[in-house]
Amino acid sequence: MTISATRVRFDADSMWIELSDGRTLGVPYAWFPRLLNATPKQREAVEIGRFGLHWAELDDDISVAGLLDGRRDQTIKSSKDAGRRTRRNAASATGAAGRKRA
DSSP states (O other): OOEEEEEEEOOSEEEEEEETTTEEEEEEEEGGGGHHSSHHHHHOEEOOOOSSSEEETTTEEEHHHHHHHTOOOOSSSOOHHHHHOOOHHHHHHHHHHHHHHO
16 A cells, blocks of 8 residues: 555644545654745645655655655755764875875
């Protein structure tokens, strides 16, 4: 059985998706920067499809399957991931420089 969205509504902080199996899923805009930065009118222009949600003006798509899996916007990296990469790259650069001097 494929679970799909049947209705979407918005409040000040979150998007609420009613699902075909009777559940309602709340998702904070912070998970999706395009929605966070959109106007209420732009958010309301959502198109509900068989597998997810689409905003033509925002050029954004969100799958119901992804929401149910707890996935956030996949087009950006979190600041935590960026911090790990920066520390890892710094450690690699330090190690490489140390090897060259030896």
